[in-house]
Amino acid sequence: MTRLEQVSSIADLRAALAPLAGATGRPVLVLVGGAGGMDAEQEGAVRGVLADHVVPVLASTGAVVVDGGTDSGVMRAMGAAHHAAGGTFPLVGVVARGTVTLPGDGAGAPDAAAVDPHHDLVLVVPGETWGDESRWLDEAATALAQRRPSVTLVINGGPVALDDVELSLARGRPVVVLAGTGRLADDVATAGDGSTEAVRKVAGSPLTQLVRLGDDDAAVGAVLRGALTRPEAW
Template identity: 50%
Template structure:
């Protein structure tokens, strides 16, 4: 594993714990996996997401929670980076896909093998489990494109609750529609049909995330 101050490179999932330790991110804490819109978010969608995530931050801070996401300086990752004053943020990045894409500067980053966006998805799901280390974790799905379906599927494979924030656009809304029985997208139907998935509104999502992150 090769590291510098804010980046750790890993080649095996067995190295994730040591990578997080070297980056100074305390394990054994509640963790929010944030998945969703990146470069495909419209300005209006981005502002709505910003307002919603701002509502969630006090609940995360009160629980000493960390956030794990894709770590680049676009979409929901940029929004949480802008908002999260002191909240631990961990970005999981497929190094070969990065190219000229900027890293979000408020995150520490774990670089994992992969040449295309989406290759990081199984690593991100595993990193959340390693960071939580027995503490509660939950995935919040906001907006999103094709890779967001993969992220949600990996969360479900790990037995992690997936909270889908409706009316934030694209993938989130497709899953919400599937939960209501009005979508034929097989990916949305599969995720909506999981017993771990819950579709929520802006009015109740903070309470649902809080409940998921509290000790059971």
């Protein structure tokens, strides 16, 4: 059952993470990307890659996953993969209070999402709009990893995912972009003169690495394994 924790400060956040037995001081995968922006075919392909190539790496490296925690898009796909694998790795979601419907809530905001039922822990942080959770997600990943490696995986995604990626790069956290999944991931993969400055910066960062869905899906796992077991420097 998913444990929900309301947090309003970084101290609260760290206290909420503490009961995850052995979850701190472990490698961390930050998963960011599309919530409602993937079609059924894309989501199905992503589920396959997560189950076949990402989950085995998470289990063998002892990694923790931190994501957006809702029952939609890449978060739902990761929740399903986590459940199918028998919860062999801790899965933590971070949601802004005003963007989700929690047990006991009324109708909520028109675009409010449900919390994914397969996460071990969902941190409910202050905020009314999508993206208000981004800095908290970054802080959660940093608190969990401590001095261990962390890496961000981008699948699909929009403006909020771009903010998440910029926070990761500012931390010095490597970013793996799964091209072929649409939107932000493909914008980064094809960045050029017509792209926004923010997208060009992500594409041009030495911390950014591209892997293309369907070309060699096993490469996704190999790249993530390298990132999660690397020395402190990328």
